[in-house]
Amino acid sequence: MTGNPRLYNVEEVAELLGLHVKTVRGYVRDGRLKATRIGKRYRIAADDLAAFTGRPVGATARESARRVRRAEATAIVQVDAASPDLVHRLSVVLGAAVTASARDGERLHTESVYDEERAALKIIVLGGPRPVAEALRLLSAMIEDLRGNRHDR
Known part of the structure; x- marks a missing residue:
C-alpha cells in the first residue's frame, strides 16, 4: 500500500x-475487488478501492465534488445569411x-x-468559461470583420 492505509468494510x-452490500460481496468473491478476510468479515484497502473505481477514495461523491470545483459555459451562436465560404472560415477559426x-x-x-x-x-x-469567452471573441471579431468587408458573399 502506498497511499491511504484506511481499511473499509x-x-x-x-x-x-x-x-x-450483496453486490460488493459479489465483486469481492469474483476477484474484481481485492479484499482481505479478517475473521468473518472482508476488509478493503483504500488503494484497492481506488484501483477498482478509478478515483481516489476516502470521501463521498458529494464531498469530492465540493473539493473539485469546475465551471463550464455553453454558448449558442446563430449566424444568418451565412455563405459556405463563411462557414468554412469560421470552422477553421474554431478548429x-x-x-x-x-x-x-x-x-x-x-x-x-x-x-x-x-x-x-x-x-x-462549450467548455471552461475562459476558452468559451475567447472563442466567442474570435467569432465575433471575424463576423464583424467579414460584415464590414463583405468577404462572405
Whole structure:
C-alpha cells in the first residue's frame, strides 16, 4: 500500500459506491475487488478501492465534488445569411481555438450545423468559461470583420 492505509468494510464500500452490500460481496468473491478476510468479515484497502473505481477514495461523491470545483459555459451562436465560404472560415477559426485550448490544458468543444438552403449556421461552444469567452471573441471579431468587408458573399 502506498497511499491511504484506511481499511473499509463491505457495508462502507457499498455506501460509498451507492451499491447494495450483496453486490460488493459479489465483486469481492469474483476477484474484481481485492479484499482481505479478517475473521468473518472482508476488509478493503483504500488503494484497492481506488484501483477498482478509478478515483481516489476516502470521501463521498458529494464531498469530492465540493473539493473539485469546475465551471463550464455553453454558448449558442446563430449566424444568418451565412455563405459556405463563411462557414468554412469560421470552422477553421474554431478548429484553431480548440487546438489552442487543448495546448493550454483546457477543454473546448464546438459543434456546427449549417443549413445551406436557409443559409443559417448554428454554432455550439462549450467548455471552461475562459476558452468559451475567447472563442466567442474570435467569432465575433471575424463576423464583424467579414460584415464590414463583405468577404462572405
